[in-house]
Amino acid sequence: MAAKKKSKQNRADAEYDADEKPARKGNMGLMIGLAAGGVLVLMLLCGGVSVGGYLLFGGSKNPAPGGGPGPGAQANDGKKKRRDINITSPQELAGIAEDPKWLDNPDLKKLLVGGRWYTSAGERHEFRADGTMLRYRLVSGNMRGTYRVVGAEQLEMTLKGYAVPDGPPFGPGLVETYTCLLAEDELVLLERRGGNNEFTASGPYYRLNADGSGLGRSKVLDPLIEKLKSKNKGEQSSACFTLKFFWTDAWPAVPELVRILENDPTASHPMGPLRSIGAKAKPALPVLRKRMNSNNQDLARAAQETIMFIERAEASERPR
Numbered sequence: 001m002a003a004k005k006k007s008k009q010n011r012a013d014a015e016y017d018a019d020e021k022p023a024r025k026g027n028m029g030l031m032i033g034l035a036a037g038g039v040l041v042l043m044l045l046c047g048g049v050s051v052g053g054y055l056l057f058g059g060s061k062n063p064a065p066g067g068g069p070g071p072g073a074q075a076n077d078g079k080k081k082r083r084d085i086n087i088t089s090p091q092e093l094a095g096i097a098e099d100p101k102w103l104d105n106p107d108l109k110k111l112l113v114g115g116r117w118y119t120s121a122g123e124r125h126e127f128r129a130d131g132t133m134l135r136y137r138l139v140s141g142n143m144r145g146t147y148r149v150v151g152a153e154q155l156e157m158t159l160k161g162y163a164v165p166d167g168p169p170f171g172p173g174l175v176e177t178y179t180c181l182l183a184e185d186e187l188v189l190l191e192r193r194g195g196n197n198e199f200t201a202s203g204p205y206y207r208l209n210a211d212g213s214g215l216g217r218s219k220v221l222d223p224l225i226e227k228l229k230s231k232n233k234g235e236q237s238s239a240c241f242t243l244k245f246f247w248t249d250a251w252p253a254v255p256e257l258v259r260i261l262e263n264d265p266t267a268s269h270p271m272g273p274l275r276s277i278g279a280k281a282k283p284a285l286p287v288l289r290k291r292m293n294s295n296n297q298d299l300a301r302a303a304q305e306t307i308m309f310i311e312r313a314e315a316s317e318r319p320r
Helices: 002-045 215-228 233-263 271-291 297-317
Strands: 049-051 054-057 086-089 116-118 124-127 132-137 141-151 154-162 169-182 186-192 198-208
Touching: 116 215, 116 233, 132 154, 141 169, 198 215, 215 233, 233 271, 271 297
Parallel strands: 086 198
Antiparallel strands: 049 054, 116 124, 116 198, 124 132, 132 141, 141 154, 154 169, 169 186, 186 198
């Protein structure tokens, strides 16, 4: 009888074990899953999971190889990455928005004022403290108008063309909005062209101050002065053509322009920039007066007109 009861108990224990073991296994799997999930959440909160520099979970969606910041991420130096800007023209400026030198959300009204901004081709922007501005571009010529800040790094220009600096405006007005990439003495203007964040770029412009200082001196003006020293007359003429667009800011080129006139009795190309420079071109007056005696009537007339421009500018600067 006792043996029979024991046999029944063994069968009951076996049935209990058969039912309980899957449950215990399920509970153990659940606990392991919960623990793994907790570790994953913790890793996500700490910046994601990566293998070999490639992000598997969390963090930036498109990280750079090597574990660097992805598009739109904050760079280690605190400067904003502008990978959402696609510069389609010109190609040589395609990646310029990625340069870390650009200021993040700069005070445009404060930083744009002072000196004039030039490209190597002589294109120019001048922003004044009262909100007025002047612009020269090879295609559209001289324009003037107003500017205002309309958002972070956004500038709106309202412009009209004019034939001479103090003359009346002509033609229809333009309203243009630009994204500004700005460093202390360097500027690139981006204008949206269609969708997908496509932009065209103009620049870089470099600030050139009236006293000859600024990045524009070394980046733009000095290379043109070096071309004046060339024995190639074509290079000299090309530099003179561009210097005309610098107006009075081209005054550091006066010694080289005078030297060309002294060494070449047939040269007329230096007279263009000397007229634009005005009063600060006064050192050229002696050689220009000699040129007025030239047998070449066109050359003599050009010298006389250049003298007139310089003397008129000098007179306008005298105290009244």
